[in-house]
Amino acid sequence: MTAVPFPYKLVATDLDGTLLRSDGTVSERTREALAAATAAGAAHIVVTGRSVPWTRHILDDLGYRGIAVCGQGAQVYDAGARKLLTSVTLDRQLAGLALAKIEAEVGPLALAASRDGLDGAVLFGPGYRVQEGLPAVHLEDTAEVWTAPLNKMYIQHPELDDDALAKVARETVGSLVDIVMAGPGVVEILPLGLSKATGLSLAARRLKVKAADTIAFGDMPNDIPMFGWAAHGVAMANAHAELKAVADEVTTSNEEDGIAVVLERLLGAA
Numbered sequence: 305m306t307a308v309p310f311p312y313k314l315v316a317t318d319l320d321g322t323l324l325r326s327d328g329t330v331s332e333r334t335r336e337a338l339a340a341a342t343a344a345g346a347a348h349i350v351v352t353g354r355s356v357p358w359t360r361h362i363l364d365d366l367g368y369r370g371i372a373v374c375g376q377g378a379q380v381y382d383a384g385a386r387k388l389l390t391s392v393t394l395d396r397q398l399a400g401l402a403l404a405k406i407e408a409e410v411g412p413l414a415l416a417a418s419r420d421g422l423d424g425a426v427l428f429g430p431g432y433r434v435q436e437g438l439p440a441v442h443l444e445d446t447a448e449v450w451t452a453p454l455n456k457m458y459i460q461h462p463e464l465d466d467d468a469l470a471k472v473a474r475e476t477v478g479s480l481v482d483i484v485m486a487g488p489g490v491v492e493i494l495p496l497g498l499s500k501a502t503g504l505s506l507a508a509r510r511l512k513v514k515a516a517d518t519i520a521f522g523d524m525p526n527d528i529p530m531f532g533w534a535a536h537g538v539a540m541a542n543a544h545a546e547l548k549a550v551a552d553e554v555t556t557s558n559e560e561d562g563i564a565v566v567l568e569r570l571l572g573a574a
Contacts, residue, residue, distance in 0.1 A: 310344035310571055313517035316504055316530060319352040319362060320487055321523035321558050322540055330366060337564035340571055347511055349373065351500050353486040353526055355418045355455060356381050356388070357439070358426065371510060375418065376484060376494055376526060377503025378455040380510075386422070390506060393420050393453045394481070394495050400450065402477040402493060406459065409476050410469070416440070416458040417449045424455070432460055433489055457493040466491055470525075484526040485544075492526075501529035519570075521555075521563050522547060538566050 315338065317323045323330055338348050351373040352359055359374050359381070369384035380390040407413055416428035428434050429446035443449065449457075461469045470485040473493075477483070482494040508518065520527070520534035523543040531537030531550055539551035540562045548554055555562035 310341055310346055312341075312346050312519045312535070312570070314508060314511065314513045314519070315341050315346050315348045315567070316351045316518055316520040316534060317348065317563060318500075318522040318524070318527055318530075319350060319354060319359070321542060322521050322527075323350070323558070323563060324362070325559055328362075331561055331564070333561045334564045335366070337561075337567040337571070341567050344571060347513065349504070349507055349511075351377075351504050351507075351520070351530060353484075353490070353492070353500075353524075355379060355424060355426070356422055357424060360386075371507045373500060373503035373507050375455045375503075376486065376492065377498050377500045378420075378494070380503055380507050388422060389510070390503075391420055391455070392495055392498055393455055394457065394493065396450050396454060398480055399454070399457055399493055402473075402481045403457070403459070405477050405480075406473045409472055410461055410464060412462075414460040414462070415446050415449065417454050418456050418458075420453040420455045428458075431462070432458070435489070459491050459493065460489060486524055486526040499529035500527060501533040504530055504533060519566075521566070523558065538562075 353376045355375040356379055363383045372381045372383055374381050378392040382389055414431035416432045418426050426440045427443050427449055428440050429443050434440045466485050470483055470491045474483040481496055484492050486492055515533050516535045518534040519536045520530045521538045523540045525544050525546045527547055537551045539548045539554045541557040555566050
């Protein structure tokens with residue numbers, strides 16, 4: 305089949321549940337499809353909820369030297385230079401007020417927090433369930449969370465599921481902070497107005513690429529703003545129903561090379 309010109313200048317991919325398989329790896333097929341898109345003139349940009357310390361090893365494994373958007377848009381990171389280009393922090397006094405209001409509605413929460421910076425630790429308090437394999441520092445006293453700048457906080461409830469917790473938190477404190485559900489067991493408190501879309505737009509401006517030239521891939525509700533910004537949003541088959549509802553198309557799952565399926569079609573290889 306004759307190859308057709310690749311229609312986008314920017315390919316934005318989420319990591320967990322999207323680019324990464326369940327074992328944390330990127331398939332050879334997907335690597336080759338991204339390389340082909342890059343060879344056709346598109347830039348690949350990672351846009352993830354993970355902060356830089358939880359993202360850097362993945363970028364290194366991919367040989368990624370471009371700009372990455374981390375921390376739900378809080379951090380724009382130059383992987384080649386290993387430096388932060390922008391960093392947005394969460395107002396700790398406002399976050400404390402938001403937590404108090406949420407707990408007044410639903411009772412005690414288990415807490416974790418991501419500290420700002422290239423090497424900012426993720427701190428987790430009693431009862432918080434951390435995804436296996438991700439580095440985190442256990443705290444006996446959650447008061448330590450507030451002693452240094454943060455880019456976001458995580459909350460879990462002993463009984464409410466992620467969707468229910470995110471909904472009540474958004475209804476309770478949505479005028480103070482942003483609340484997103486980013487994955488299983490991952491409900492986050494962010495600075496008001498911050499999203500993957502804000503971080504991606506900053507990165508795209510540096511690359512001199514417009515939203516109209518962007519295709520985005522994701523799997524969770526925190527990808528909704530990114531889909532709203534990009535010209536074309538592709539949800540994985542394993543995606544949350546809220547994201548599928550706003551997607552331009554649904555591809556196969558992250559385990560079935562969903563990104564590659566779409567890119568190969570666009571490259572004229574399918």
